[in-house]
Amino acid sequence: MANLIGQSFRRKEDHRFVTGTGQYVADIRLDNMAEAAFIRSTYAHARIKSIDRSAALAMDDVYAVITGEDLVGKVGLMSEMESHCRLPKHIEDQIKPIMKHNVEPVLATGKVKYVGQNVVCIVAKNRYIAEDAAALVKIDYEPLPAVVDPFEALKEGAPLVQDDLDDNMQAYFHLPVGSWEEAVSKADHVIKGRFTSPRVGSNPIETRGVVASYDNRTDFLNIWSSTQMPFEIRHYVAKLLGLVEQNIRVVAPDVGGGFGPKGGLYPEEVLLAYLAKQLKRPVRWIEDRMEHMSGARHSRDQIHDLEVAYTKDGTILGVKDDFVLDVGAINYFALTCAYNSAAHFRGAYKIPVFDLTCRIALTNKTPNVPYRGAGRPEVVFAMDRIVDLIARELGMDPVEVMLKNIIPAEEMPYSQGMYYKDGGELIYDSGNYPEAFEMALEMSRFKEIRANQEQWRKEGTYIGIGFSSNVEGTGVGPFEGAKVSIDPSGQVILHVGSSSQGQSHETVFGQVAGDVFGVSLDRVTVKNGDTVALGYGAGTYASRSAVNAGSAAHLASVKLREKMLAVAGNVLEIAPEELTMQDGVIFAVSQPEKKITFPELAAAATPGMRCKVPEGMDPGLEATHYFVPPTVTYSSSVHAAVVEVDIETGFVKIRNYYIVHDSGRVINPMVVEGQVQGGFAQGIGTALYEEVVHNENGQLLTGTYMDYLLPTSMEVPVAVQGEQEYYSTRNPLGVKGVGESGAISTPAAIANAVVDALAPFHVKIDRLPVSPNRVFDLLQDAQSEEVIMPK
Numbered sequence: 076m077a078n079l080i081g082q083s084f085r086r087k088e089d090h091r092f093v094t095g096t097g098q099y100v101a102d103i104r105l106d107n108m109a110e111a112a113f114i115r116s117t118y119a120h121a122r123i124k125s126i127d128r129s130a131a132l133a134m135d136d137v138y139a140v141i142t143g144e145d146l147v148g149k150v151g152l153m154s155e156m157e158s159h160c161r162l163p164k165h166i167e168d169q170i171k172p173i174m175k176h177n178v179e180p181v182l183a184t185g186k187v188k189y190v191g192q193n194v195v196c197i198v199a200k201n202r203y204i205a206e207d208a209a210a211l212v213k214i215d216y217e218p219l220p221a222v223v224d225p226f227e228a229l230k231e232g233a234p235l236v237q238d239d240l241d242d243n244m245q246a247y248f249h250l251p252v253g254s255w256e257e258a259v260s261k262a263d264h265v266i267k268g269r270f271t272s273p274r275v276g277s278n279p280i281e282t283r284g285v286v287a288s289y290d291n292r293t294d295f296l297n298i299w300s301s302t303q304m305p306f307e308i309r310h311y312v313a314k315l316l317g318l319v320e321q322n323i324r325v326v327a328p329d330v331g332g333g334f335g336p337k338g339g340l341y342p343e344e345v346l347l348a349y350l351a352k353q354l355k356r357p358v359r360w361i362e363d364r365m366e367h368m369s370g371a372r373h374s375r376d377q378i379h380d381l382e383v384a385y386t387k388d389g390t391i392l393g394v395k396d397d398f399v400l401d402v403g404a405i406n407y408f409a410l411t412c413a414y415n416s417a418a419h420f421r422g423a424y425k426i427p428v429f430d431l432t433c434r435i436a437l438t439n440k441t442p443n444v445p446y447r448g449a450g451r452p453e454v455v456f457a458m459d460r461i462v463d464l465i466a467r468e469l470g471m472d473p474v475e476v477m478l479k480n481i482i483p484a485e486e487m488p489y490s491q492g493m494y495y496k497d498g499g500e501l502i503y504d505s506g507n508y509p510e511a512f513e514m515a516l517e518m519s520r521f522k523e524i525r526a527n528q529e530q531w532r533k534e535g536t537y538i539g540i541g542f543s544s545n546v547e548g549t550g551v552g553p554f555e556g557a558k559v560s561i562d563p564s565g566q567v568i569l570h571v572g573s574s575s576q577g578q579s580h581e582t583v584f585g586q587v588a589g590d591v592f593g594v595s596l597d598r599v600t601v602k603n604g605d606t607v608a609l610g611y612g613a614g615t616y617a618s619r620s621a622v623n624a625g626s627a628a629h630l631a632s633v634k635l636r637e638k639m640l641a642v643a644g645n646v647l648e649i650a651p652e653e654l655t656m657q658d659g660v661i662f663a664v665s666q667p668e669k670k671i672t673f674p675e676l677a678a679a680a681t682p683g684m685r686c687k688v689p690e691g692m693d694p695g696l697e698a699t700h701y702f703v704p705p706t707v708t709y710s711s712s713v714h715a716a717v718v719e720v721d722i723e724t725g726f727v728k729i730r731n732y733y734i735v736h737d738s739g740r741v742i743n744p745m746v747v748e749g750q751v752q753g754g755f756a757q758g759i760g761t762a763l764y765e766e767v768v769h770n771e772n773g774q775l776l777t778g779t780y781m782d783y784l785l786p787t788s789m790e791v792p793v794a795v796q797g798e799q800e801y802y803s804t805r806n807p808l809g810v811k812g813v814g815e816s817g818a819i820s821t822p823a824a825i826a827n828a829v830v831d832a833l834a835p836f837h838v839k840i841d842r843l844p845v846s847p848n849r850v851f852d853l854l855q856d857a858q859s860e861e862v863i864m865p866k
Contacts, residue, residue, distance in 0.1 A: 079589045079590045079595075080586055080742050081744070083744045084586065084596055085582075086579050086581070086746070087581045087582045087585060087601075092329070098329055099328060099331060100284030100285065100286055100299050101361045102328075103328070103359065105288055106357075107357065108359055109138055109199060109200060109354065109358050110199060110200070110201050110358070111197065111198050111205060111343075112197050112206050113193050113194075113196055113360070114196075115191050115194060115366065115370055116183065116187035116190055116194050118187055118190065118218055119187075119188075119223070119772060119774065120187065120236075120439045120773060121186060121216040121219050122185065122217040123184075123185065123187065123194070123216060124216065124217050126142050126213070126215075127212065127213040127214075128142070130212070131208035131211045134199075134204065136204050137199045137200075137208045138198045138199060138200075139196075139197070140196075140197050140212065141182065141346070143180050143182035143184035143194070146181055150180075150315055150316060150345060151314065151315035151317075153179045153181065153315070153342065153405075154176060154407075155405075156307070156311075156339055156408060159407075159408045159409040162498075163497075165498065166496070169250065169493070169494065170248040170250045173244075173246060173247040174246045174410070175246065177245055177406055179342070179442075180342075181193070181342040182195065185238075186219065186238075188236055189403060189439050189440050189441050189442075189773065190773060190774060191366070191369030191370035191441055192370070192404070193343070193346075195209070196346055197212070198354065202361075221234070221439040221771075221772050222236065222439055223438055223440065223770075223771060223772075225376075225378070225400075226378075226399065228243040228401075228437060229243060229436050236439055237405070237437060243436055243437040243438070244437075245406045245435045246410060247433065247434050248433050249431070250431045250432075251430050252429040252492045253427055253428035253429065254428060255384075255395050255428055255430040259384045261384070261386075262384035262385055262393075263386045264384070264387070265382055266382070266385070266464060266465055266468060267381065267383075268380075268457075268461050269378065269379065269381070270378075270381065270456060270842065271377075271378050271843070272376070272377050272378075272456055272822070273375060273376060273843060273844070274374070274376040274767040275374055275375050275760070275761055276371065276374075276765070276783065277334040277336040277371070277374065277447070278367075278785060279332025279337065279576075281330065281331025282301075282361070282363065282367045283301050283341065283361075283371060284300070284359070284360065284361040285299070285343050285344050285347045286298070286300075286359040286360075287357065288357040291355055293322075294322055296312075296318065296322060296324070297324050297326070298324070298325045298326070298347075299325075299326050299327075300327060301328075301331070301333075302325075302327050302338070302574070303330070303333040303614050304338050304339060304613070304614030304616070305606050305612065305614070306606055306612040306613065306614060307340060307613075308340055308344050309323045312325075312348050315345050316349055324606055324607045325606045326606070327604035330574070330604070331576070332576055333577075333616075334447045335444060335449060336372045336374065336445075337576065338614060338616045339407055343362075347359075347360055364779075368783065369441060372407075373441050373443050373446075374443055375443075375446065375452070376402075377398055377400050377401075377454075378399050378401075379396055379397075379454070379457040381394065384428070387469065389475065389476040391426050391480050392427065392428060393429065394420065394426055394429050394430070394458075395430045396431045396454075396457070398416065398431070398433055398434075399434050399435075400412060400434070401443060402437060402438075402442065403437070403440040403442040404437060404439060404440060404441070405437070406437070406442070407442055408445060410435075410496070411445055411449065411450070412443075412450035414433075414496045415445075415449050415451060415548075416433070416450040416453055416454045417431050417433065418495055418496065418501060418548060419548065421491060422545050422546050423481050423711060424458070424480045424482065425481065425486075427492075440773065445616065447754060447757055447814070448754075448815045448818045451547060451819045452761060455544075455545045455819055455823050456826065458823075459477075459542075459543045459544070459823040459824075460823060460826060460827065460841065463476075463827050463830060467834075467837075473541075474521065477512065477542060481508050481509050481544070482503070484506075484508070487503060487506060487507070488502050489503045490503075491503075495548055495706055496551075497552050501548075503709045504709055504805055505708075505802060506546075506737050506801045507737075507799065508544065508711060510799065511712070511797075511799055512542070512544065512713050514735045514797045515733055516715070519717060519733045521540060524538065524540050524717065525540075532835060537719065537720045537721075537722055537832040538717065539717070539718055539720070539828045539833070539834070540716065540831055541718070541823075541827025541828030541831050543713070543714045543823035543827065544712070544820065545712055545816070545819045547709065547815060547819060549618035549622060549708055549813075549815075550622025550623055550704055550708050550803075550806065550812050551704075552623070553613065554613060554703045555626075555701070556572040556624075556627050556699065556701045557569060557570065557571045557584075557609075557628040557631040558609055558699040559588060559631045559697070560697040561635070561639070561673055561677045561696040563677050565673030565677060566598060566673075567588055567589070567599040568600050568602070569585070569588045569602070569631075569632075570601075570603070570605070570608035571609075571612075571627065572603075572609050572612025572613060572614075572624060572627070573612065573614060573623070574614055574615050575615060576615065577753075580603050580615075581603075582601075583743050584601045584624065585599040585600075585601050588628055593655075593657040594659055603624075610699075611701060618811075618813060618814040618816075622704065622803070622806055623806075625808055625810055626810075627702040629808055630702060631699055634698035637651075639661065639696060640656070640661065641689050642676060642687060642692075643661040643671050643676055645687050645688070645689045646679050646687045647663065649663050649669060659672055660673070661673075661676060676696065677696055680696045681694065704805060708803035708805045708810075708811045710737055710739065710811035710816055712736040712751075712820060713734070714733070714734050714820040714824040715732070715734075715824060716729060716731075716824040716828040717729070717731040718828040718832055724851070725846075725847035725850035725851035726847045727847070729790075732755065732824075733797070734794045734795070734796050734797070734817060735796070735797040736751055736797075736817075737799035737811065738810070738811045739802050739803045739811035740800060740802050740803070740809035740810050741798070741800060741810075742810060750814050750817065751796055751816055752796075754815055754817025754818035755791070755794045755818065756786060756791045756817075757817075757821075758817060759786045759790065760786050761821065761822045762821055762826065762843060763786070763790075764786055764846065765783065765784060765785065766783075766844055768782075794817070826840045833853070837857060838853040838856075838857055
């Protein structure tokens, strides 16, 4: 069997998920295992005057009560991730960045910087005892002025979030492409606007969790973590604890969603590793939902001040953006989100001049990290909203202005005149954006909606349609690895360095390998999320797994196939080029009776006197490949939202939604459809419901689901999807990433649709979410400005 790629196989991993036989971190039970609980700061900014733990230590079955002072000189400080701080010199020359080193201790020392920061860790026989002991610990705080607004944080004399820095501007860069002044001189109009994407959380079904176990006899440390990046955890735990990296094994078992904030390193992973070694017993910690809301990292939180120069026919000549990213108390990912925003701002539009300035502000909030889309939904919202504003200022249909400025298909590959963060030129490699837009127009019945809108409004029904497009750099490096082998039973065993949190690795990569070996999907076993299987791995984030791990799996399989044919040729005494393989058998095309099965071949390749491997070739049937992409490949999509707005309540109902996406060569259409739908669901949350809110003292006001709203299945319709398949030129499979596509354009499309529905009221939406109270306020403002309310 071959040609597995392109078919919608059912996911191999689903059986254990739907039968409840998956293994998550919370399912791990080890002998003599203790449980940890954390006391977290209730202040956004305060000095720690004293900690009295005597009563907690006096409790039975309490094994340790640890403070930050106990770890000084024993556990290193956490800081920005090295891999995200290194920029190629030519990018540094272009953007002239300022990046200040910033740190966070595993447990707070001296002062706390945000609500939810770890202050004390209690280890006990079980979680109940640990929680009871935590209630007995007395912490004396001296409150300090908190800085919550990023603009206030950037002012001279603002309270310092990080005492070792001279101000709260942690990073800065300026990216010029062309001359803004020249664009303004040629323009008929310049429009300005401020667009805000608030702070949100990721809210996976499974909260975070860690189990650590140390073997004193072998000096070996095992860590199980609900993480997206096992190899990064291994590296940093070794670094911060002074351990031998190869004596650490990190496993990400089944993971119930990650979406970005489960990437990178958390204090709990370091501390539990330390405690397991110190206490000489396994230690487990499972995050509860309240902890997750405050302590798990947030995302978004960007404010963009835009100026756009354009002509009277709607042609955009240039964009100038001055934006602030509120990164919270520490910036772990350096310029990742900020530069993602810069690189993706113009999207599918042909805009020759681009001038962007970014300031990254430290505030007394939970640290801010990449989340599905990672800096892209924020700028797509800003860009497509201001395009909509331009159209309405000119009395044109927004669709007309979008199509006027979209990059023509004949200009592909298209250069944006700058670099991507990996150092490669930002050149869109393949795609047809006008075609995608026309598909979205047809699918959404745009003309029919336009023809009926006026009549619907007369009947008191306010229906609008909004569009958004995006182009996403996917498959970012630096590399990904794969190792493939044939076991004695003839099964294909594939290990990949990426780690699944729902991306269907076992199915998709099984299809990739199965295609090369000509076997069915059930003849391929895929393993991932384990640092012991490969020397190197990067992880799953940034829509990169299919591109990088998929390419590594393909190329490793090709290497092994060639070796298998060589060994089979030696056994059968036939030239390898005359052989082929299918359904676990290698045979001569011209003499099918001359054949050898995979198990027989595995036995023939085993080291020893009977080994039939050709001279100069290592025994065994195994091959490893590390794929290093030349740069990212660019997927794209166009979204169309049809909404109905209740002008009495402000509620927005999504009547229909359409997504046309190009993810290159499609490995499994069903999986791609599911990934797009999942991203769309999270995009609805960003568009209509979700916002992390702090008061002026830095207190979290949305610390439960009573206050932080998430869409449920009742609010998420099935998006009608249309597919383009323009192969990438930058990897052997021709694939592009798809994991974030559904989330990127949803907020902009919905916001534009709401504005379109409320066109008689001339409302302007410049911040998310488009919640009922926000819509209601906009309508009230419209009335106060004496806009005539239609009947």
